[in-house]
Amino acid sequence: MRESVLEVPGARLRHFVRGSGPLLLLVAGGYGDAAVNEALATHLAGRYTVLTYDRRGLSGSTTDDPGLTLATHADDVSHLLSALTTEPAHVYGSSIGALISLELTTRHPGQVGVVVAHEPPVTQLLPEPERALAIEDLLAAEETFKAEGAFPALRRFAKFAGIDPTDREPDVEPRVPGPEQLPNLEFFLTYDAPAVRTHALDLTALKNSPARVVPAVGENSGHIWAHKCARLLAEELGIACETFPGGHNGYVFRPRATAERLHQVLDV
Template sequence: MKESVLEVPGARLHHFVRGTGPLLVLIAGGHGDAAVNEPLADHLADRYTVLTYDRRGLSGSTTDEPGLTLATHADDVSRLLSTLTTEPAYVYGSSIGALISLEFTIRHPEQSGVVVAHEPPVTQLLPEPERTRAVQDLLTAEETFKAEGAAPALRRFAKFAGIDPTDREPDVEVRRTGPEQLPNVEFLLTYDVPAIRAHTLDLAELKGSPARIVPGVGENSTHVWPHKCARLLAEELGTAYETFPGGHNGYAFRPRATAGRLHQVLND
């Protein structure tokens, strides 16, 4: 595995490359950094060259420009990929990572191969009053953070996303949010969650992308609104959605099964 730091406008992107085969970038959800994707990457490295990274503002990726948009994150993915290949790459993103992958597909279609967007929070697709409730979920997490701190806010976040720590593979250890992770949670709630609320996906541009876009859903997350967002996105694009193991964060709790399913979807 190769560890590097890439200097980009306003930030330094800490990233890792492992394995051999077609290039696949993994974009974590929530306050997840490269370490969250490490088990999934390890299960894919026998078939793919896997790129994982800390989003700007998280862990080893520092930033001088924290007031950012999802377009900023999408451009970061583009710059990372440009150091590794001139060919279209595979992309797998979950939650905010899925929304970033979709924005990346719009902004950098020439770099986009198969793009799997697992439960992206595309709130604009939800009918009312579900849309208002979804936006309020995000806003409540932000307000809880300001009033009570990171840990209570993260619990609110986990509740509306339906995170179930018991829904995991036997050898997966639940990653506790220790002091070293609190800055990531704080950055998520201060900058990234407002960016999600403010974001509008250009559906016309997305439909015109040459990439194969695959909305993904968790088999155990039918009760949460990001699951419905993915189904509605598939309907909007006139394509089928694919089901993945586990819930909203199945990539972290069920990495072995997710790797197998992702390989099937990428090569369908």
């Protein structure tokens, strides 16, 4: 595995490259840094050159301007890809990572070959009153953070995202929180969570992109609104929605099975 830092406008991005084969970028959900994708990347490295990274403001990546939009994150990823390849890359993103991956696909379509968007919170697709309830969930987490702190807000997120740490592969151990957890979580709740809540995906640009877009859902997350967002996105694009192991955080708790499913989807 090779660790590097790339200077981009307003930020320095720590990233990791391992494996060999076609380039596959993993974009973590929530306040996840590169380490969150480590197990999945390890299972994929036999077939792909796997790129993982810390989003600006998280862990080893710094930012001079924290007033973020998802377009900022998408442009960051574009710079990373440009530094590593001239060919379209495969991209797998989950939750906010899926939104960033889709934004990359609309803003820099020539850089993406296949994008697998696992339960992107595209709230604009939800019918009322479900959309209002989803926005209320996101706002409640932000307000809990301001009133009570980061970890009560995280519990709110975990509840409406249906996170079930017991739904995991036998050899996957719960992560031991490091010193970066709290600052990463605070950064996410301050900047990234509001960016998700206010984001509007350019559906016309997505439909016109040359990339193959693959909306995806967790097999055990049918009760959450992010799951429905992915299914509605598939309907909007007129394509199939693929099912992946586990729930909303399946890529973390079921990395081996997720890697196998990714092989199947990317090999089509």
